[in-house]
Amino acid sequence: MSLLRINGVEARFGGVVALAGVTLDIPEGVIFGLIGPNGAGKTTLINVVSGLVKPTAGSITFGAEAGGPWPIASAVSRGIVRTFQQTRAFLGLTVRENLRIAAVSSPDPACIEELVDACGLAPVLDRVAGDLPYATLRHLGIALALALKPRLLLLDEPAVGLAEEEVERLGALVRRWHAGGITVLLVEHNVRFLMEMSDRVAVLDRGAVLFVGTPAECQDRQEVIDVYLGRRQADAAD
Numbered sequence: 001m002s003l004l005r006i007n008g009v010e011a012r013f014g015g016v017v018a019l020a021g022v023t024l025d026i027p028e029g030v031i032f033g034l035i036g037p038n039g040a041g042k043t044t045l046i047n048v049v050s051g052l053v054k055p056t057a058g059s060i061t062f063g064a065e066a067g068g069p070w071p072i073a074s075a076v077s078r079g080i081v082r083t084f085q086q087t088r089a090f091l092g093l094t095v096r097e098n099l100r101i102a103a104v105s106s107p108d109p110a111c112i113e114e115l116v117d118a119c120g121l122a123p124v125l126d127r128v129a130g131d132l133p134y135a136t137l138r139h140l141g142i143a144l145a146l147a148l149k150p151r152l153l154l155l156d157e158p159a160v161g162l163a164e165e166e167v168e169r170l171g172a173l174v175r176r177w178h179a180g181g182i183t184v185l186l187v188e189h190n191v192r193f194l195m196e197m198s199d200r201v202a203v204l205d206r207g208a209v210l211f212v213g214t215p216a217e218c219q220d221r222q223e224v225i226d227v228y229l230g231r232r233q234a235d236a237a238d
């Protein structure tokens with residue numbers, strides 16, 4: 001059954017067509033990867049689904065409810081929660097204070113303790129968020145999103161800037177929450193991480209869906225190699 005249905009979503013910024021009529025079905029209970037070259041429209045699609053950008057055409061259905069996208073607060077109350085490429089936390093407050101604020105908006109404040117443990121935040125509870133090492137700050141960002149008890153978690157490049165062992169910890173954390181029932185939409189340029197994590201993958205190119213399939217199917221498709229995977233390999237070899 002589909003949890004999120006994106007119907008013909010178009011987003012224009014002046015003359016720039018960021019999304020040119022995207023239609024996608026994200027089944028409940030999957031980790032759904034979204035890849036594509038820079039400027040393909042991945043973040044814009046997350047922005048539309050999470051209510052940050054109003055599309056110029058199209059709609060979304062979430063569960064049984066049509067009529068989306070909804071403004072951010074309404075999206076969050078329906079269980080659509082996102083993270084950002086740059087972690088959004090109160091950088092002048094401690095981790096504990098950030099989590100207390102999250103607990104106020106959480107439908108299940110008791111989950112915070114589990115999040116502290118799962119996200120490895122116990123040793124840094126009294127540190128100011130702005131002083132945290134980069135990887136720990138990213139974990140705080142994910143903990144703050146998970147505190148809102150999403151049904152659908154939108155992760156925008158969560159692995160960017162992380163060392164290999166930190167990417168593994170991130171993967172374990174996402175898998176643990178996914179096993180608890182959360183559907184995940186993962187945007188990521190770390191292709192190995194994305195392919196290992198995802199049940200299905202969609203490829204966006206210039207605002208349009210180029211291909212949807214399993215990671216194995218995706219890696220075999222010549223058009224996907226041409227527009228994205230081949231270039232990533234060439235960049236890695238440089």
Ligand SMILES: Nc1ncnc2c1ncn2[C@@H]1O[C@H](COP(=O)(O)OP(=O)(O)OP(=O)(O)O)[C@@H](O)[C@H]1O
Binds near residue numbers: 041043
């Ligand atoms: N607020 C905005 N105003 C003007 N143009 C925008 C805006 N947001 C996105 N765009 C443009 O829309 C297109 C899609 O951008 P988007 O950030 O969604 O791509 P992306 O696939 O996430 O890229 P990246 O992998 O580099 O993050 C780009 O041409 C971008 O410059």
